[in-house]
Amino acid sequence: MRLGSFLKNRSIFLLTQGLVLSFIIILLAVVDIGIYAIIYVSSFFIITNVVAFIFEYIRKNNFYKGVLQNLENLDKKFLLSEMVEEPNFDEGIILYQILKETNKSMNDNIAKYKISSEEYREYIETWVHEIKTPIASTLLIIENNNNEVTRNIRTEIDKLDAFVEQALFYSRSNNVEKDYAIRGVILKDLVNQTIKGNSRNLIESKVLIELQKLDYEIFTDSKWFEFIVSQIITNSIKYKKDNPKIVFHAIENDNNIVFYITDNGIGIPENELSKVFDKGFTGQNGRKYAKSTGIGLYLAQKLCHKLGLSIGITSKINEGTTIFITFPRGHHNLR
Secondary structure: OOHHHHHHHOHHHHHHHHHHHHHHHHHHHHOOOOHHHHHHHHHHHHHHHHHHHHHHHHHHHHHHHHHHHHHHHOOOHHHHHHHOOOOOOHHHHHHHHHHHHHHHHHHHHHHHHHHHHHHHHHHHHHHHHHHHHHHHHHHHHHHHOOOHHHHHHHHHHHHHHHHHHHHHHHHHHHHHHHOOOOEEEEHHHHHHHHHHHOHHHHHHOOOEEEEEOOOOEEEEOHHHHHHHHHHHHHHHHHOOOOOOEEEEEEEEOOOEEEEEEEEOOOOOOHHHHHHOOOOOOOHHHHHHOOOOOOOHHHHHHHHHHHOOOEEEEEEEOOOEEEEEEEEEOOOOOOO
16 A cells, blocks of 8 residues: 555545644634644644554554565465454455455355256266166177177267266266375286277277387376377277287386387477367367367376376377377376
């Protein structure tokens, strides 16, 4: 609060006090009070008003300065009302009560939306579990009636199952901490397990798999990691060229282990690389070569961050794409 602004806001009061002082001086002069008495009374009036003004300015300035400093230092600005101390002047008390009421209202609304979001998440998870039953039954029927038609149906059912699984992981992506088990595992074992889970799609797409230097121990949740790698494999298959190939390898550094997944597909334009992890981003490849939702890599990045990992990408048009995931050495805590 600037002193000039403070005085300007009280200009009417100052003018009134000036008029009062003038009236007192004139009144004292009329009743023939001595000049020294007039000076004494006037000085006392001015000094008391100046002291009162200084005290009021310091008190209010300290309060508002503290409010602004707290606001600047807070990462979560909505917590301001919890940091402000209740003042001892009317204007500050009104502001304090307003902050408390707005914060309470905001918390009530957040709680309402959290409940709604949690109910929706539970519904999606229930729906996913329910729909998996007819999918499993359909696959069983196909196994018992194996022919070209049912094999084509099986391919589409596998795609459907992958989308259902993606919906389940999406619904849980904000609550990884409720469903994870971080432990030390051998990277090669996880990669082999993931390849096995995608074997039908890889075989039908005639993708050559190559494993290099994967005998490293990493700390992660096996289920979530397999889902992340599956999303990357699915993209490699979507955007493959002739003689498709995916290479899995890792490099051990002093502070981390970097896991690479490299394909020889159509690649990604350089101007789109910074956007591929954005939610819903499909790019020109997604529109031209395959029906894409723009969710796979977004989910992969989100889950990596939840697991305390980092993920990045490099690519060249008509040469291929490399996605790399970094595991901090000995890391086994969620962020």
